[in-house]
Amino acid sequence: QPNSSSNPSGGGGSGGLKRIVLLNNTDSPFWDAARAGIAKAVEELKLSEAGFTAGMDSNDGTEQGQIEKLRQYGTQADIVAVIISPTSASNLAIADELKKLKEKGVIVGCFDSDLDSKFTSLREFYVGTNNIQGGQVLGTAAKNLRPDGGQYVQFVGFGSQQNAIERMDGFTGAAGDKFVQKDRRLDDADRARARDNVRDVIDKFPELNTLVGIWSYNAPAIVDVVKEKGVRDRFTIVTFDAEQLAIQQMGEGMIDAMVVQNPFAMGFQSVRYSLAKLTDDQATVKEMFPRMGEPGGDIMDTGLKVVIPDANTPLTPKMFEEFGTGVEVLRYSDFEKWLAEYKLTSS
Amino acid sequence: MTAMEPIISIRNIGKQFNAVRALDNVSFDVLPGELHAVMGENGAGKSTLMKILSGVLCDYEGELWVDGERRRFAGTRDAESVGISIIHQELNLVEQLSVAANIFLGRESKNRWGTLNQRDMDRQAADLLRQLESNLAPTALVGSLRVGDQQLIEIAKALALESSILIMDEPTSALTESEVARLYGVVNNLRKRGVTILYISHKMDEVFRLADRITVLRDGQFVKTINKSDTNPREIAHMMVGRELDDAIRPRDNQLQPVVLQVRQLSLPWPGHSKAWRLNNVNFELKRGEILGIAGLMGAGRTELLECLFGASPLPPQGEIRLYDNVVRFQHPSVAMAAGIAMVTEDRKRLGLFGHMNVRENISLCGLDSFAKLGVILTDRERRGAEQQVQRMSVKTSGLDASIHSLSGGNQQKCIIARCLLTEPQVLLLDDPTRGVDVGAKAELYRLMELLANDGMAIIVTSSELPELLTVSDRILVLSEGVLSGEFSRAEATEEKIMEAATGQAPRQTA
Amino acid sequence: MTVSRSTVKQPGIIGRILSSVEAKLILAWLFVVVATIALDPGRTYLNNPGSTAELIIRNTVFLGFFALGSAVIIISGGIDLSSGSVIALSATVFSSLLSVIDPEGFRSGDIQTSVVLVAIAGTLFTGVMVGTLNAWLITSVGLPPFIATLATMVGLRSFGRGLILAVTGNRSQIDFTDLHLRDSLKDVTSVSIVFLIFALAIWFLMSRTVIGRHLHAMGGNEAAAKLSGIRTDRLKWLAYVIGAVSASMVGIVYFADQGSAKPDILARGYELNAIAAAVIGGCALTGGVGTIPGTVLGCLFLRTVIDAVNKIVGTGADVYEGMIVGIVVVLAVTFSQRGATTIRRPFFGTAIGWAAVPVLSLLAGLSFVLFFREKPWFTPTYAIGVGAIVAVSLAARGFIEVKRAR
Amino acid sequence: MTVSRSTVKQPGIIGRILSSVEAKLILAWLFVVVATIALDPGRTYLNNPGSTAELIIRNTVFLGFFALGSAVIIISGGIDLSSGSVIALSATVFSSLLSVIDPEGFRSGDIQTSVVLVAIAGTLFTGVMVGTLNAWLITSVGLPPFIATLATMVGLRSFGRGLILAVTGNRSQIDFTDLHLRDSLKDVTSVSIVFLIFALAIWFLMSRTVIGRHLHAMGGNEAAAKLSGIRTDRLKWLAYVIGAVSASMVGIVYFADQGSAKPDILARGYELNAIAAAVIGGCALTGGVGTIPGTVLGCLFLRTVIDAVNKIVGTGADVYEGMIVGIVVVLAVTFSQRGATTIRRPFFGTAIGWAAVPVLSLLAGLSFVLFFREKPWFTPTYAIGVGAIVAVSLAARGFIEVKRAR
Numbered sequence A: 001q002p003n004s005s006s007n008p009s010g011g012g013g014s015g016g017l018k019r020i021v022l023l024n025n026t027d028s029p030f031w032d033a034a035r036a037g038i039a040k041a042v043e044e045l046k047l048s049e050a051g052f053t054a055g056m057d058s059n060d061g062t063e064q065g066q067i068e069k070l071r072q073y074g075t076q077a078d079i080v081a082v083i084i085s086p087t088s089a090s091n092l093a094i095a096d097e098l099k100k101l102k103e104k105g106v107i108v109g110c111f112d113s114d115l116d117s118k119f120t121s122l123r124e125f126y127v128g129t130n131n132i133q134g135g136q137v138l139g140t141a142a143k144n145l146r147p148d149g150g151q152y153v154q155f156v157g158f159g160s161q162q163n164a165i166e167r168m169d170g171f172t173g174a175a176g177d178k179f180v181q182k183d184r185r186l187d188d189a190d191r192a193r194a195r196d197n198v199r200d201v202i203d204k205f206p207e208l209n210t211l212v213g214i215w216s217y218n219a220p221a222i223v224d225v226v227k228e229k230g231v232r233d234r235f236t237i238v239t240f241d242a243e244q245l246a247i248q249q250m251g252e253g254m255i256d257a258m259v260v261q262n263p264f265a266m267g268f269q270s271v272r273y274s275l276a277k278l279t280d281d282q283a284t285v286k287e288m289f290p291r292m293g294e295p296g297g298d299i300m301d302t303g304l305k306v307v308i309p310d311a312n313t314p315l316t317p318k319m320f321e322e323f324g325t326g327v328e329v330l331r332y333s334d335f336e337k338w339l340a341e342y343k344l345t346s347s
Numbered sequence B: 001m002t003a004m005e006p007i008i009s010i011r012n013i014g015k016q017f018n019a020v021r022a023l024d025n026v027s028f029d030v031l032p033g034e035l036h037a038v039m040g041e042n043g044a045g046k047s048t049l050m051k052i053l054s055g056v057l058c059d060y061e062g063e064l065w066v067d068g069e070r071r072r073f074a075g076t077r078d079a080e081s082v083g084i085s086i087i088h089q090e091l092n093l094v095e096q097l098s099v100a101a102n103i104f105l106g107r108e109s110k111n112r113w114g115t116l117n118q119r120d121m122d123r124q125a126a127d128l129l130r131q132l133e134s135n136l137a138p139t140a141l142v143g144s145l146r147v148g149d150q151q152l153i154e155i156a157k158a159l160a161l162e163s164s165i166l167i168m169d170e171p172t173s174a175l176t177e178s179e180v181a182r183l184y185g186v187v188n189n190l191r192k193r194g195v196t197i198l199y200i201s202h203k204m205d206e207v208f209r210l211a212d213r214i215t216v217l218r219d220g221q222f223v224k225t226i227n228k229s230d231t232n233p234r235e236i237a238h239m240m241v242g243r244e245l246d247d248a249i250r251p252r253d254n255q256l257q258p259v260v261l262q263v264r265q266l267s268l269p270w271p272g273h274s275k276a277w278r279l280n281n282v283n284f285e286l287k288r289g290e291i292l293g294i295a296g297l298m299g300a301g302r303t304e305l306l307e308c309l310f311g312a313s314p315l316p317p318q319g320e321i322r323l324y325d326n327v328v329r330f331q332h333p334s335v336a337m338a339a340g341i342a343m344v345t346e347d348r349k350r351l352g353l354f355g356h357m358n359v360r361e362n363i364s365l366c367g368l369d370s371f372a373k374l375g376v377i378l379t380d381r382e383r384r385g386a387e388q389q390v391q392r393m394s395v396k397t398s399g400l401d402a403s404i405h406s407l408s409g410g411n412q413q414k415c416i417i418a419r420c421l422l423t424e425p426q427v428l429l430l431d432d433p434t435r436g437v438d439v440g441a442k443a444e445l446y447r448l449m450e451l452l453a454n455d456g457m458a459i460i461v462t463s464s465e466l467p468e469l470l471t472v473s474d475r476i477l478v479l480s481e482g483v484l485s486g487e488f489s490r491a492e493a494t495e496e497k498i499m500e501a502a503t504g505q506a507p508r509q510t511a
Numbered sequence C, D: 001m002t003v004s005r006s007t008v009k010q011p012g013i014i015g016r017i018l019s020s021v022e023a024k025l026i027l028a029w030l031f032v033v034v035a036t037i038a039l040d041p042g043r044t045y046l047n048n049p050g051s052t053a054e055l056i057i058r059n060t061v062f063l064g065f066f067a068l069g070s071a072v073i074i075i076s077g078g079i080d081l082s083s084g085s086v087i088a089l090s091a092t093v094f095s096s097l098l099s100v101i102d103p104e105g106f107r108s109g110d111i112q113t114s115v116v117l118v119a120i121a122g123t124l125f126t127g128v129m130v131g132t133l134n135a136w137l138i139t140s141v142g143l144p145p146f147i148a149t150l151a152t153m154v155g156l157r158s159f160g161r162g163l164i165l166a167v168t169g170n171r172s173q174i175d176f177t178d179l180h181l182r183d184s185l186k187d188v189t190s191v192s193i194v195f196l197i198f199a200l201a202i203w204f205l206m207s208r209t210v211i212g213r214h215l216h217a218m219g220g221n222e223a224a225a226k227l228s229g230i231r232t233d234r235l236k237w238l239a240y241v242i243g244a245v246s247a248s249m250v251g252i253v254y255f256a257d258q259g260s261a262k263p264d265i266l267a268r269g270y271e272l273n274a275i276a277a278a279v280i281g282g283c284a285l286t287g288g289v290g291t292i293p294g295t296v297l298g299c300l301f302l303r304t305v306i307d308a309v310n311k312i313v314g315t316g317a318d319v320y321e322g323m324i325v326g327i328v329v330v331l332a333v334t335f336s337q338r339g340a341t342t343i344r345r346p347f348f349g350t351a352i353g354w355a356a357v358p359v360l361s362l363l364a365g366l367s368f369v370l371f372f373r374e375k376p377w378f379t380p381t382y383a384i385g386v387g388a389i390v391a392v393s394l395a396a397r398g399f400i401e402v403k404r405a406r
């Protein structure tokens, strides 16, 4: 394992090294890829030689959890950088605590999910993707898979979570008027419940033809139920994120389109930037954020991948051109290669 | 008799509970086939000794010889295997299980496949209960039975073991005369079969009727073993408490006193039972300074009557209760207390004591309002008040802050009475106040009741012991299945007359 | 000299059956089913009876396993807050064993049967160890069951999280890649059969064997059981082991069903569902009372109610599910166990009863707003009307109760 | 019948103080603090004493409010599982009241003080109503407290979620826009002062007033309390109202502190923290026993331990927090309350004790692996060694216990 020296979450103290902490919103396999990116950065950029270490803390999905963690960091002198994926972009308390950290001289950044525009001055940079755009990409995929539209249901853990809201709204906006949203089913991040929700809506709406998985575990949940009921013909399945099972299921042809982010890069680049700032490496900073200082210049887009089946799909890269270079359309087998290259099992 | 080999030989047994020395160097022998009574005050160590004998307590000093062999039991099973069984002082029944299941608890009969053979147990249980002249259904849930019936089940449970040595620790404390008589029959049968019985009781007449020999313990120490024929109750009491007792109560004349409490056509419904009324059309009155005894068999409704008067009955009673000519209808004991009625319950442990509180807190609980200003307890005043009560009742305690459990049963009872008296009641209801209380404390309680009555308090007292009622009461009412079946003045009352009325054999004498 | 004694009126056999918790639950369940058929706008029960039944059975069976474990513990006088965490830990252990013993097969999705059997045995043995730990904390350390199992509840979930990090090399979940094995482990029919066997075994243990009798006795009166020579410590061990092993079985099934073992969120809070199901099924938290068929029916009833809420409310069902489940739990426990106490206490004719009238009316009125505010016919007047009607009827009942008490 | 023989050895005043739960907790707390100073690689306690103290105080105070409420309920013989949901509901009600009464000011972030006062009063009154509901379910409907508050736990959170949808027009949270008001409501110093006043008031109520004495009496023996003329129903009402109102206060503070009211996840599961803190502080779940200072110390201890885990473990502390909290709860309850039980039972010298030895050793060995597997010096031999040492020492203790029992 490359991360043997990184101590991302393996307990024990940090042995006198200064810490770069990445704080996620709630633990999921999505973050495993980010951890791999962090570990890669630790190794490749030789953090320990510079006197640093980096790792990820897992939040419990609540704002309270993040607030408490940020306060905890505030008391700890060995923390030099905090990069957060805020549970809520507009949360005042999270902003407060970030501000306090910033005032203490700690590097504050965001990854995966950005702060609300009124708070962006609090963080130095954002590495990640735009979740609204992600939703729009998935909506575009759905529109092209079903040009006649139809009825869809979106599945997610908590409807109040920032990335959930953005993805769902993005999807709804891009899917177009021919689609009718029948329901948004919340499962409280309980995977048994996620399956029940799918079972329920399939029985309930006979006209339903599209299932949208918003959080990573929703994809396997949807596919499991569709398989169990043998109703693959009836449904178009489009999902976010690539859990290992979802990847497997796409290989079986159970998913029509999958929008995948690049958490590996988010983890890697966050650490890279922090290190550059900490070691006053202006060249790297410049390279990463050439337009730093201009509006929007502090944002690094790690890009989206639209994974489509190897064959028998109406989706083509052309359909996603409107989103620019940030959105890459990948065939399933190419995606698998990409994963293998970075030794990832999920993304 | 003395030439016989002892069946049990207790040698230098001692037992320490933390700081309490419950038994100290006790030695005596029990002979085969005898009924050996063990007597002593509350807390003398009788039950502790019996628990050691029956394998409940395994950690003690000294030696135990049974049938000429030295034994050290590691549990109740060991004791049962050498033929010792025990009826515990406290009821130890599982209320959620049936009568038969309780009788055979821990010794269930199994059928061929190793599963429960309920039918067999029901049959055997019915046999045992028949021996006890009880018609309880083996399938009845124990929780739905009265305390007295539950005690019979405890007895049946011990009999089921058919052991050669039976320990009975206050088996009759919850039984009234007729059940006690049945128990005597059972004891006689057992003795005919050669069973050795160790018998503990605070009821002197019972001991002198049944025992062959009597052993007296005091403060955890052995005092003496003596043949019944060589002694008398007075001497035993003296050995127990170390002083002379005087339990006579001087008669008082209440004829001219005003009526405090008047009960008219009091009835208490009993839903879900074949008999619709728990109490039916009860009428009586109580005068100032009078001690009114209420007699009756088990389940006659004495407790219910007192509960009705105290506003503590599960259902509101019908009829009329007048206190000083005012019709009262208590919804809650607190209202009754405010009106000047206080009650001491029959179940001291479950309904009276606050085990987690100390002596002071147990005593002051009902009088807190008088020790408080604007709801804030004035600690000094509370302490002084409790101290006064302790002195007035001569409660023996190591201090006001001692745990209530460190007191003997009689002293606990005094604390509860003291608690009631703090409300300065005009009417005091005592439900079997001497249950499980030793002779010394009993005498003190009698003396106390007399003092209170002389001060003008009206007292209603029930008891499972007729002689006690005859001693303390100015007047005795008899209840029979919820109906008032007799009323006797102190002069005319005798045990025979009361028993006749209680079993419904005599016509009602007064209205 | 025997005294003729007044006996409790014995109802006839039919009356006895009808007054049992089980019969009442079946009636309540039928009522919920009929109500769902009547109120569900999608008519799912009529249009898709098969798949609905499958859904309810699946959920009932999954809950049933560890609810039975909880029932045994509750009947024996304890309580188990750790079952949700034990499910999470067991799923972790099972997946870890599979991936550690046969890493090749696990990666390629083709695990050997012998490995599966070893992993199942290991997981169930983990259950035995957890049960032992709980029983040790309770009997030897002397903690109250609530505290002991609260400690293992937080501790074991965290242990599972640490374990998964160690096994996977810092990943937060293990995915189940063997499709074939997964399908056979999560198959409703076979899981239901296993459940049936398990339930029958537990029922037999609790109602036909000496051990079951002793468990009841210990739950009812531990001191008495001890004095009757029953080894209560060992019985407690057995009860907590049954509880933990039943949760371990669910852990295996959940791993298959969800396709991943993620100990931080798997089965979080499920212990309360299990306790609620057991209590609805007639188990008393004071111990000694309760049946296995009742508990199974309690699970069925609870899951059917949750399903009904989803069917009837439709969009946003998750928002209102809690309210309806809360109300139904109260109603079910109140009425299925009402016969038990002979004396009916007044609901509203007391000080607190009167105080509760405005609270309940306000709740009713507000709930009306919450449920129906988006209907075209909705006006606030209706809501006020509903609140007022509830207030008047509760108050009327209160007056009747006061009158009757006179 | 002289008592001289049976007087319990009265320890001196110092011995009495030292044997109190409070003193033991203070010692344990000092131990944790010293251990943290020694083990924390960042030396935070020495470098940043002020901010660390502030953090611990804030967390202690927030927990303290509703832990005190829970303590009152536990002492009076009940239990409250609903406090987490009441916090969520109260935050919702408070934010809803603010936004409904003064929509202009709420939007612009400039709410009138009178509106704030009305909203606070309304929220606390919600607490009173919830307490009334709980008490009604327990006293009039006759549900066991565990079930009654389980029902309100699921019901009230769901009610809060519905409410927020209705008030915001289908959004799932309300944000706090008035920065000034927010700062004053969440200010540690003022919240701590309010807490101090609240704790003193509750302490005074419980230990100096007639009502407090009656609550203790009821908790210890309800039937006897009733027969002593204590209005147990009303007292229960009071206890549950105190519990719910204390949670409501926390709801207001949390809304300010987190800047948003989100009833679906706010304070989820916090009820168990409150119960754990009360029990660590010496409250017995059987009722009647417990003190307010003890509960406050219990909160301080629990929060300090959690803080220490974060300080010492550093990144990834969340994974191990549960394990350490679980172990510490067991140790704290065992040793702070060990004096209370007269007979010391053997820990390992019984059948279950022996069975627990391998379980505990395995746990110790595995935990060692989990904690230290990434250290450069780590080899599996160490872990096996740790497991073996634990096994041997526990077994040795078991042998000694068996010997001593002889």
Ligand SMILES: Nc1ncnc2c1ncn2[C@@H]1O[C@H](COP(=O)(O)OP(=O)(O)OP(=O)(O)O)[C@@H](O)[C@H]1O
Binding pocket: B017, B018, B020, B021, B022, B040, B041, B042, B043, B044, B045, B046, B047, B048, B049, B089, B405, B406, B407, B408, B409, B436, B438, D006, D342
């Ligand atoms: N489990 C125990 N723990 C501590 N002290 C005990 C225990 N059991 C009994 N004692 C004490 O030992 C002494 C003897 O008690 P024991 O029950 O043997 O008295 P007894 O003679 O049976 O009294 P009674 O007539 O009231 O039944 C008492 O002081 C009692 O408080």
Ligand SMILES: Nc1ncnc2c1ncn2[C@@H]1O[C@H](COP(=O)(O)OP(=O)(O)OP(=O)(O)O)[C@@H](O)[C@H]1O
Binding pocket: B144, B145, B146, B147, B148, B149, B296, B297, B298, B299, B300, B301, B302, B303, B304
């Ligand atoms: N069949 C019964 N079902 C339920 N409770 C009963 C029943 N019989 C008696 N009780 C209750 O059990 C308690 C103890 O009963 P006990 O044997 O003392 O009879 P009792 O009715 O009190 O008559 P008495 O006091 O005259 O003996 C009383 O409080 C009584 O209310």
Ligand SMILES: [Mg+2]
Binding pocket: B046, B047, B048, B089, B169
């Ligand atoms: Mg005794």
Ligand SMILES: [Mg+2]
Binding pocket: B302, B303, B304, B346
């Ligand atoms: Mg009686």
